Every structure is written in structure tokens, then in C-alpha cells.
């Protein structure tokens with residue numbers, strides 16, 4: 001969504017936002033406990049979390065729509081329509097309306113396509129988010145930011161042993177400090193211009209204080225306590241079209257209500273209003 005906004009592709013690529021709270025995708029099959037992404041059902045009954053607790057939550061919110069292409073009830077059905085029966089049923093998905101199938105489900109690949117493959121139709125084709133002269137620095141930073149930060153927060157949150165958590169939080173903390181050091185000497189993570197590496201980093205930092213610090217026990221650092229990282233997030237958040245892509249209420253509803261293992265009753269913490277900090 002962020003890359004789409006920055007490239008000015010709003011009129012070219014439509015989107016459907018799935019509902020924030022994972023539901024059982026085969027509720028009638030007691031042997032199939034998979035829970036995942038659902039499309040909105042404006043005429044449906046209120047729902048609870050995947051183990052039937054918490055809520056009740058509405059079956060649609062303003063901005064969440066039914067699947068306009070295949071009429072699927074959930075994302076699993078889209079994958080099954082594309083021939084993928086097992087595995088994970090993840091978002092984001094780039095969907096080709098003509099062939100009515102999934103083109104890619106890998107975000108790092110999708111943002112590269114949005115950057116370079118739609119320039120004939122883009123409002124801002126001159127913005128290159130993967131410029132030749134910054135490519136090697138982008139690769140270099142992506143290489144440690146992905147495992148220790150983007151995926152690092154998940155490694156902390158879903159650790160199944162103290163040892164696994166200890167390793168993940170140590171690496172995350174060290175990378176957080178490294179980010180601060182780099183961003184105190186240049187405005188963007190790979191140099192003087194915004195790149196896809198910033199987009200990948202920003203979406204994790206945006207969720208950091210509201211979700212990861214509390215829910216995933218990433219509490220050794222916070223963005224709001226780092227003037228450098230807070231300014232970095234502010235700068236990106238204030239770019240044209242970016243704020244419209246962020247719905248912090250749904251981000252929080254998703255995390256806090258989709259993993260009953262971590263939060264059986266789906267209670268959503270009130271604070272800390274990170275978006276307000278970005279707009280001050």
C-alpha cells in the first residue's frame with residue numbers, strides 16, 4: 001500500500017483490505033483448525049476470536065470489503081482456487097484480475113514490481129525506489145534488517161523457549177541501535193533518498209511501540225524513546241498519501257485478537273497513541 005501510494009498507483013491498482021481478526025477458515029470441520037484472513041461480510045453476524053472468545057467484533061468495518069473478484073469468503077479459498085492446497089495462506093497478495101489468479105504473495109517481490117513494472121501508468125514514475133547507485137547498500141542493510149528486525153520481532157513474540165527469545169531480543173536490540181546510528185548520519189537507511197529498504201523498515205517501526213514492545217516482548221527499546229527513529233518515522237508518515245495507508249486500530253485488532261495462544265481473551269491495550277506522536 002505504501003509503495004502504491006508513493007508511486008502514485010492509486011488509480012491503477014485497486015485493493016481489498018481483509019478483516020483484521022483471523023477466523024477459522026473451515027469452521028464446519030472439527031479436524032481443520034486453521035485460522036486465517038477473512039473478507040468482510042456486511043450482512044454477517046458479529047464474530048469472536050478463533051477459539052470463540054473475546055469480542056464480539058463486527059463482521060465488517062468501513063474500508064473492509066467482500067472479495068470483489070471470486071467472491072471468496074477467505075484468503076485460503078483464493079490460494080485453493082490458484083491450486084495451492086497446503087502451506088500458509090498469507091497476505092499481501094498481488095492478484096491479476098484478468099487471469100483471476102495470484103501473481104505473487106511475497107511482499108519484497110511485490111514492492112519491486114510496483115516500483116518498476118507500472119511506470120507507464122504511475123502518477124510518479126520518476127520516483128525510483130531501487131536506484132542503481134543505492135542498490136548495493138540496500139542489499140547490505142536488507143540482509144541484517146530482515147532477520148533481526150522485520151522477522152526479529154516475530155522471533156521474539158513466537159519464541160518457544162527462553163533461549164530462542166534471548167537470542168532474538170539480543171539481535172533485535174543490537175540492530176535497533178545500529179539503525180539509530182545509521183539514521184543519525186543520513187536521512188534514509190540506504191542513503192539520501194527513500195528506497196524500498198525504508199518502506200520495509202518503516203512498516204515494522206510503525207507497529208513497534210503499539211504492538212511489538214508489548215505483545216512480542218520487544219521491550220528493550222522503543223521508537224518513541226529514540227528521537228532519531230521517531231523523526232525518521234515522522235518524515236515518512238508525512239509523505240503524500242502515506243498516512244492514508246495506515247489504520248492503527250486495525251493493526252492492533254489484528255495482532256491482539258488473532259493469536260489466542262498469546263492473548264486468549266483478545267484484550268487490546270489502550271496506548272500509547274503512536275500515531276499522535278507522528279503528527280505532533
Ligand SMILES: N[C@@H](CCC(=O)N[C@@H](CS)C(=O)NCC(=O)O)C(=O)O
Nearest residue numbers: 036088089090091092105106107108
Ligand atoms: N513472505 C511473505 C510473508 C507474509 C506473511 O507472513 N504475512 C502474514 C501477515 S503479516 C500472514 O499473512 N500470515 C498468515 C499465516 O501465518 O497464516 C511476505 O513477506 O510477503
